[in-house]
Amino acid sequence: MTLRASQAGPSFxxxxxxxxxxxxxxxxxxxRTHDGADLPVWEPGSHIDLVFGDGLVRQYSLCGEPGDRRSIRVAVLRAPDGRGGSAFVHDRLAVGDAITLRGPRNNFRLVDADRYLFVAGGIGITPxxxxxxxxxxxxxxxxxxYGGRTRASMAYADDLMKDHPGSVEILPEDETGLLPLDRILRDADDRTAVYCCGPEPLLSAVEQMCxxxxxxNLNVERFAPRADAEAAPTTSFEIELFSSGRTLQVGPDESILDVLERAGVPVDSSCxxxxxxxxxxxxVAGVPDHRDAVLNESERSENKTMMICVSRCQGLRLVLDV
Structure with a gap:
């Protein structure tokens, strides 16, 4: 079974x-690479893992030039209520420090379209x-x-206005209020690809408006779990590993990933x-209970893949291609 190309990525x-x-x-x-070697090829929408050590791994969108093989760029917002990754970047990383990168991967690909509408909230401008x-x-x-709390908090806003004055609208909340999505989205048609990235309230509002x-043709990328990810009940179910026929029980308070790791089954994971x-x-068989923020509605309905760190089973049994 073929998975999206974003699943695997080399470390360097x-x-x-x-x-x-x-x-x-x-x-x-x-x-840049420590030895000056070329960086991996990547496309717009890609993100990369920063591996900080002690099990701390975080994903950040690449915001530089895809054709630049000599350097790679990310922008990181300090999240006061985060899980430690942004604080590490802001407070501990310094010029000259060595760091391990993994990827890149792309879950937010740029599709071909006759025209595009981009909606960004805060650090969501980066991808x-x-x-x-x-x-x-x-x-x-x-x-x-492009919206944000204040103009001063909106990364790259000045450059965007200078370089593309007729195509960019800067809308700081303290000056203009919340993004006027009704006006922004009203003229989008079937020939328009809409791309949105930002905080969950913005993404949910754009989805509802679309x-x-x-x-x-709406494409979104979430930096955090979906708002409804924990709303559904959790129950026990069984998984079968297709390659070996081995069966394992998944309890209500553990993930499929937890169970596979405890059983010694090698599985790549990050977030x-x-x-x-x-x-x-x-x-291979069974119906997943999708709770990820990656698959779109069409991919969810196909039930061909699932994110085993959060998603579960709608019934009693899943057969996984493991």
Missing amino acids: DAVIERKETVADGVVELVM LLPMLRSVNARSVPWRLA ARFSIG REGTCATCETGV
Whole structure:
């Protein structure tokens, strides 16, 4: 069974070449390989793992030039209520430090379209930057609506306005209020690909508005689990490993990933919250209870793969391609 190309990615050693504050609470890291070798090829929408050690691994969107094989760039927002990754980047990483990178992977691919509408909230601008460069280079019509708490907190806003004054709308909340999604999305049609990244309230609102306007070509990327991920009940179920016929029980308070790791079954994983697709696993039989933030509705309905770090079983048994 074929999984998306985003599942696997090589690890390689890198060095912090530059660290710079690009907005209130946001730092940009520019990294290169420690030996000067070419970096992996990547496409707009890709993200990469930063491996900090002691089991701390975080995913950040690549926001530089996809064609640049000498350096790789991410921007990291300090999250006061985060799990430690952003604090590590802001407080402990310094120019010259060695770091392990893994990937890149892409769950947010740029599709071909006649025109594009990009909607960004805060640090959600980062995966959209390479997309803007790509569609602009191809002379495809596009617009960007970029919101944030304050103008000072919006990374790259000044550069975007300077470089694309007719295509970019900067909408800080303290100046203009919440993004006027009704106006922003109203003119999108079947020929428009809509891309949105940002905090969960924005993503949910855009999804609802697109459903209202019957906009089908919506693409979103979440940095955090879906808002409804923990709403469904959890019950016990059985998994069968297709390669060996071995069966294992998954209790209500553990994930499939937990069970496989305890049983000594090697499985790649990273975020453990359904956002990175590293643990994507094929489904041979049974119906998954999808709780990830990666698969779109069409992929969910196919039930061919699942993210075993968070998703469960709608019935009593799953057969996994493991």
